[in-house]
Amino acid sequence: MKFFWLRGRLYEGVLPQMFASFEKLAALKLDCSCLKKDPINSFAHTLNLVYLNLCRAYDGEQLTFRAGWFPKLSSLALVDMECLNSIEIEEGAMKVLHTLEIVGLKSLKIVPRGIKHIKTLQKMVLTDMRKEFMDRLHADDSDIVEHIPDIQSFDSFDSEAVKKMVLLPHLAKKYGTGWWELC
Numbered sequence: 001m002k003f004f005w006l007r008g009r010l011y012e013g014v015l016p017q018m019f020a021s022f023e024k025l026a027a028l029k030l031d032c033s034c035l036k037k038d039p040i041n042s043f044a045h046t047l048n049l050v051y052l053n054l055c056r057a058y059d060g061e062q063l064t065f066r067a068g069w070f071p072k073l074s075s076l077a078l079v080d081m082e083c084l085n086s087i088e089i090e091e092g093a094m095k096v097l098h099t100l101e102i103v104g105l106k107s108l109k110i111v112p113r114g115i116k117h118i119k120t121l122q123k124m125v126l127t128d129m130r131k132e133f134m135d136r137l138h139a140d141d142s143d144i145v146e147h148i149p150d151i152q153s154f155d156s157f158d159s160e161a162v163k164k165m166v167l168l169p170h171l172a173k174k175y176g177t178g179w180w181e182l183c
Contacts, residue, residue, distance in 0.1 A: 005029040026049060028046070032056045044069045047071060049073055053079065062087070065087075085108055093114070093117070100125070102124070106130055108133055111141035111145060134153060
């Protein structure tokens with residue numbers, strides 16, 4: 001299996017055991033899963049994962065990416081997780097990450113410090129983020145993202161900015177142009 005998309009609430013907010021057999025999975029999207037426990041640890045064994053999208057998937061406050069996890073991950077999208085207020089990224093995690101999307105994480109107030117360790121990061125897209133987060137990004141936390149050549153930020157109600165935005169063109173090319181609207 002190369003691509004797996006699961007939409008809907010998971011029983012008791014826990015990932016099913018079947019995820020343990022997804023070693024060859026290349027793309028994973030969880031949508032509206034209402035997970036209670038940090039799901040990142042559950043995907044750490046998925047060494048071939050290139051794309052990960054967590055959209056309203058987790059109800060907890062912190063996500064943790066440990067060193068050595070996700071060695072092939074190129075694109076990460078964290079979308080609309082209301083309670084998420086902390087993202088920990090250890091040095092050596094997601095060594096080849098190219099694109100990071102952070103969308104509507106209203107409880108996230110500071111830029112995750114570990115982003116500075118991801119030297120391969122070429123694009124960061126920030127959508128519908130708190131003013132406090134954006135202020136820190138441009139001031140106190142600017143050193144964390146100074147190595148990223150393309151940082152885009154906008155509010156989804158800004159139709160002109162949305163029109164200019166092309167989200168993950170390599171996936172649109174592969175899966176068709178409207179797949180991302182399901183996020």
